Amino acid sequence: MSVGTRWSVRGIVRATLPVLVALTALELASGLVLGTIQATLLEYPSLLVLVPVTIGTAGNLGSILAARLSTAFHLGTLRFGRDDTLVGNAVATIGLAATVFPIVGAGAWGLTAATGETGLPVSTVVIVSLASGLLLAGLAIAVSIAATYAAYRLGLDPDDVVIPVVTNVCDVLGVLVLFGVVQMVV
Amino acid sequence: MTIREVAIGAYREALPILAVSAAGGLFAGLVLGGMDAELREIEGLLVLVPALLATRGNVYGSLGARLGSALHQGLIEPRITLGNERLRAAAAAAVASGLLVSTLAAIMAFALLLALGRPVAPVWMLVGVALISGLIGGGVLVTMVVTVVLVGYRRGLNPDTLAGPVVTTTGDVIGMATLLVAARIVLAVGGG
DSSP states (O other), rough: TTTOOOOHHHHHHHHHHHHHHHHHHHHHHHHHHHHHHHHHHHHHHHHHHHHHHHHHHHHHHHHOOOHHHHHHHHHHHOSSSHHHHHHHHHHHHHHHHHHHHHHHHHHHHHHHHSSSSEEEHHHHHHHHHHHHHHHHHHHHHHHHHHHHHHHHHHHHHHHHHHHHHHHHHHHHHHHHHHHHHHHHHH | HHHHHHHHHHHHHHHHHHHHHHHHHHHHHHHHHTHHHHHHHSSHHHHHHHHHHHHHHHHHHHHHHHHHHHHTTTTTOOOOOOOOOHHHHHHHHHHHHHHHHHHHHHHHHHHHHHHHHHOOOOOHHHHHHHHHHHHHHHHHHHHHHHHHHHHHHTOOHHHHHHHHHHHHHHHHHHHHHHHHHHHHHHHHHTOO
């Protein structure tokens, strides 16, 4: 904890603000991408429903993997390269994405259908969600490993830097991937 | 451990958390899906959505982590009272930086859209939405994080594993719900 044991409002705000502002700038970039497909999203509400859950799940996949890699790194059970811990966690991340994203797609379609017009068949929404999810899982793995490795090389504690960076980068990638998949499929 | 064992262990551990937070995310999406009128009227609001949601997660996630570490170190008592000075400072700092960063995000989004020549609502509307949703959402999330972390700790749960999922799940839902309320208030005031 960088502010130590003397907690003041000013001290805490000063310690956290630079990172928060940098991450906000990053998130605005993904907002701009969302803005460019606003017309498509408003036309097909089931895709709009997918936005927060895709961003959130991508960020969660990245942060869970990063947290596990950080812990393995602290325990000394992680070696970069062909390593069982590394590969096992990567496989689990793909498996998690393959499980959660089709359900999320069907859920987004179902919730939209229950409240109004979906504009798209359920299969399209599930395909958009699954394709985005699998791509995101691959990207989350690459980002988490790269960030953990960079923290290790720079002598930083992976717990402090890797998780916020990975979570927010995965948020942004979530929007970018969703944008790409929507452009291709819809 | 073999690759298979590592993978199965990691999968089983993460699936419940991921599923609960995905359910939360779907409800946040439902709110966003129902906001199409507000999104059309306040141009640039959609651009702001990821930044505002992420700010909630970042600010209140770090509040949860801070309280968790402080409980482990014995820096704060696991009791919710206004006399708890460190607790008060941490909560006030979280709400203050949340408001500061949200306002900054609104101004940056406005400037970016203006510079790109895209249509954008007046800056006071975007700042108004950011401030109102930051204030209401901040109040709710501070109460929730402090209560869950402190009560959880008293019941023998590890605040480190508790705070993250609580914040990611409730942050999105509460963030979107307060965004809708704030957008409606701003549109009512602006006569939109």
